[in-house]
Amino acid sequence: MIELVPVGLVHAELLAGIHSICFAEPWSARSMAEVMALAGAEGLIAVDGGSLAPSLTPPGPAGLVLWRRIFDEAEILTIAVLPPWRRAGLGARLLAAAMAAAAEAGGASMFLEAAADNVAALALYEGMGFSRVGLRKGYYGGIDGVTMRCQLSPIAIDS
Numbered sequence: 001m002i003e004l005v006p007v008g009l010v011h012a013e014l015l016a017g018i019h020s021i022c023f024a025e026p027w028s029a030r031s032m033a034e035v036m037a038l039a040g041a042e043g044l045i046a047v048d049g050g051s052l053a054p055s056l057t058p059p060g061p062a063g064l065v066l067w068r069r070i071f072d073e074a075e076i077l078t079i080a081v082l083p084p085w086r087r088a089g090l091g092a093r094l095l096a097a098a099m100a101a102a103a104e105a106g107g108a109s110m111f112l113e114a115a116a117d118n119v120a121a122l123a124l125y126e127g128m129g130f131s132r133v134g135l136r137k138g139y140y141g142g143i144d145g146v147t148m149r150c151q152l153s154p155i156a157i158d159s
């Protein structure tokens with residue numbers, strides 16, 4: 001069973017390890033810690049079985065999502081699923097959890113950005129209700145960056 005566990009600074013190295021497998025330009029543990037220390041930053045690691053040790057050893061991490069919320073605006077900072085766990089709904093689950101947490105904390109909309117040639121990410125985001133709202137020419141080493149936005153559903157509060 002895959003659980004989504006909140007991240008803390010103790011996980012910076014682990015998150016950097018996941019990131020390095022999933023991205024051509026990985027963030028170092030130090031960058032990861034700096035991102036997590038940003039105002040309003042939060043994150044989740046997907047853990048497949050067992051408890052989460054702060055190292056990249058199985059049973060263990062399968063993916064991550066980091067987001068940030070300031071007032072009513074949230075943004076995905078990074079999201080990734082390790083290759084063996086891809087195409088099984090985990091990316092969608094991580095994104096949905098980030099959207100729900102941001103909405104619960106008062107976020108009204110969420111932004112994110114993907115390289116225009118990142119077919120998997122763009123399909124994931126569009127499937128989750130994100131629409132294209134901007135283009136940053138050549139932002140990813142010559143590849144355009146696609147900015148996307150999604151309205152977050154208000155969380156129903158029992159009266």
Ligand SMILES: CC(C)(COP(=O)(O)OP(=O)(O)OC[C@H]1O[C@@H](n2cnc3c(N)ncnc32)[C@H](O)[C@@H]1OP(=O)(O)O)[C@@H](O)C(=O)NCCC(=O)NCCS
Nearest residue numbers: 022079080081086087088089090091092114120121123124
């Ligand atoms: C993008 C990423 C997070 C998707 O994770 P995932 O767990 O495989 O995604 P899911 O299984 O939840 O897929 C949900 C939907 O996204 C789309 N999708 C995911 N991977 C896809 C692919 N390789 N090609 C086309 N569509 C894809 C599909 O619509 C999929 O639904 P379906 O499987 O029912 O067809 C993963 O591919 C990844 O980590 N990539 C490297 C890091 C990265 O690019 N992060 C995003 C940066 S902007």
